[in-house]
Amino acid sequence: MVSACARGTKRRRRDAIASAALSARIGSHVALEARLNGTIIACFDHHSVDLGQFSTDAAERAQDLRNGLPLNSTTSGASNIDKEIQLILKRLASHGLLEYRLTNSQSARDELIIEPQTPDYWPHAAQLDNSDILVLSRFAYLRRRGNAMVLESPRAGAAFQICNPTIAAILTGLATPQQLKQLRRRDGFPGIELFALLVDCQILVKIDPKRSSLRLTEGDGDLVLWDFHDLLFHTRSTAGRHANPLGGLYPYAGVLAPLPAVRPHWPGKKINLTKSHTTYSELAAPTAKLLRERHSFRTFDDGQPITLAELAGFLASTARVQLRWESRLDLGDCSPVVEYTARPYPSGGGCYELELYLAVDKCEGLTRGFYHYDAGGHVLTPINVRSHEFEALLAGAALAMDAQAAPPILITITARFGRVSWKYSSLAYSLILKDVGALLQTFYLMATDMGLGGCAIGTTNIDLFAKMTGIEFHVEGPVGQFAMGGGAKQPPLESQ
Numbered sequence: 118m119v120s121a122c123a124r125g126t127k128r129r130r131r132d133a134i135a136s137a138a139l140s141a142r143i144g145s146h147v148a149l150e151a152r153l154n155g156t157i158i159a160c161f162d163h164h165s166v167d168l169g170q171f172s173t174d175a176a177e178r179a180q181d182l183r184n185g186l187p188l189n190s191t192t193s194g195a196s197n198i199d200k201e202i203q204l205i206l207k208r209l210a211s212h213g214l215l216e217y218r219l220t221n222s223q224s225a226r227d228e229l230i231i232e233p234q235t236p237d238y239w240p241h242a243a244q245l246d247n248s249d250i251l252v253l254s255r256f257a258y259l260r261r262r263g264n265a266m267v268l269e270s271p272r273a274g275a276a277f278q279i280c281n282p283t284i285a286a287i288l289t290g291l292a293t294p295q296q297l298k299q300l301r302r303r304d305g306f307p308g309i310e311l312f313a314l315l316v317d318c319q320i321l322v323k324i325d326p327k328r329s330s331l332r333l334t335e336g337d338g339d340l341v342l343w344d345f346h347d348l349l350f351h352t353r354s355t356a357g358r359h360a361n362p363l364g365g366l367y368p369y370a371g372v373l374a375p376l377p378a379v380r381p382h383w384p385g386k387k388i389n390l391t392k393s394h395t396t397y398s399e400l401a402a403p404t405a406k407l408l409r410e411r412h413s414f415r416t417f418d419d420g421q422p423i424t425l426a427e428l429a430g431f432l433a434s435t436a437r438v439q440l441r442w443e444s445r446l447d448l449g450d451c452s453p454v455v456e457y458t459a460r461p462y463p464s465g466g467g468c469y470e471l472e473l474y475l476a477v478d479k480c481e482g483l484t485r486g487f488y489h490y491d492a493g494g495h496v497l498t499p500i501n502v503r504s505h506e507f508e509a510l511l512a513g514a515a516l517a518m519d520a521q522a523a524p525p526i527l528i529t530i531t532a533r534f535g536r537v538s539w540k541y542s543s544l545a546y547s548l549i550l551k552d553v554g555a556l557l558q559t560f561y562l563m564a565t566d567m568g569l570g571g572c573a574i575g576t577t578n579i580d581l582f583a584k585m586t587g588i589e590f591h592v593e594g595p596v597g598q599f600a601m602g603g604g605a606k607q608p609p610l611e612s613q
């Protein structure tokens with residue numbers, strides 16, 4: 118028989134063996150240069166970032182970041198050098214230049230490499246208790262990337278390279294909820310730190326055993342409506358919540374030739390349509406003329422600013438609610454009442470989930486600022502946002518258009534995701550993007566008709582919008598952008 122005291126000793130020994138240490142290191146593409154005046158510069162991919170001025174001792178210790186600097190050795194903050202190192206770490210982290218290693222203290226082998234995905238990620242250990250029940254999030258997934266196995270989730274601020282296959286096996290077992298004390302008994306238990314880091318990133322979730330549905334226990338109620346692939350698509354096809362390359366980077370230019378602009382024709386008999394326009398002349402029809410004249414504007418004429426009256430007319434013609442009604446659904450055992458609207462553009466299932474937020478730089482009669490367009494009331498509501506975030510939003514649009522200046526008005530199209538996913542399984546997010554396309558063309562045509570200029574923008578930063586508005590990225594977030602302003606009399610720029 119093993120006494121309680123002996124059992125306690127055994128558990129302590131096992132935990133001691135399993136304990137792991139967390140260290141920070143700079144990516145292999147980053148070099149730290151210390152200048153004579155004490156300035157430390159981080160150099161990477163033809164860029165450099167000034168990290169500030171530091172003591173010689175701090176600069177020397179910072180060089181340990183090449184191989185890994187134990188985080189617990191810097192967090193005490195007792196000495197000035199610790200504080201300096203903390204500052205260097207935070208600044209490197211905010212530029213995405215740090216990664217973290219969780220190393221087995223006994224074998225010195227890497228258990229995990231943590232790759233931050235958001236600029237504000239910092240490894241934080243969630244508080245865990247032996248009685249906590251843990252389960253893998255239904256948004257977590259494990260995949261091969263190059264030679265590495267990576268554990269990711271659209272909810273997580275970091276991706277985790279799993280270096281030790283035993284950890285992958287233990288995590289696979291967490292498809293079924295398990296108490297932490299059960300996990301501790303597993304051979305190869307890697308230490309509680311790893312689980313605490315994964316809980317912090319919402320890759321593992323603590324669940325309440327009294328609630329029956331796992332789907333309902335995971336995070337807040339708004340996640341219930343998300344399908345796995347939709348949340349992943351949303352977070353990986355926008356900026357803000359991942360660290361992958363994004364945008365027109367031509368990643369396969371040296372690998373494959375571009376596809377032709379027009380599809381090579383099918384073999385067989387052809388019917389020539391050129392001479393078939395007997396009842397309809399595309400040259401005279403007003404819509405055809407509008408479509409022919411439509412093109413993108415990326416620079417706007419400061420001498421001809423858009424006015425509030427023009428903006429009001431534009432919004433009324435493209436997005437204002439025209440009709441509102443209710444209808445009862447008959448689903449057998451439940452019959453909820455659903456509210457509907459009619460608006461000028463089409464929308465999948467009549468959901469009309471899209472909202473418009475206006476970053477106004479220059480508009481005659483309207484104060485510079487950030488506004489929500491209430492399509493029901495046809496009113497603009499000012500929203501207080503931090504000025505550096507407002508400027509970042511406008512600067513991002515200028516960058517996306519390769520323009521010298523911000524557009525006079527930037528419309529951010531957001532989606533209230535749940536309005537669509539409440540009804541549609543599997544295709545909710547794809548429907549939302551199609552709705553964005555329909556609205557963008559509506560904007561283009563109206564702008565052309567009114568003599569205004571506009572340009573669709575393909576990138577949006579979902580994290581920036583969340584910070585500006587305080588709305589969680591999975592509740593309502595950007596899915597498209599449209600830059601607009603006056604001065605459409607000028608000739609079009611070369612298309613991008």
Ligand SMILES: Cc1cc2nc3c(=O)[nH]c(=O)nc-3n(C[C@H](O)[C@H](O)[C@H](O)COP(=O)(O)O)c2cc1C
Pocket residue numbers: 411412413414415517518519557572573574575576609612613
């Ligand atoms: C979904 C979508 C995303 C776009 N994203 C950008 C963008 O980020 N930056 C940009 O300068 N133009 C963007 N455009 C505009 C296209 O480059 C433009 O429509 C295309 O080159 C054809 O030129 P045109 O609109 O003048 O006829 C986008 C257009 C669409 C429809």
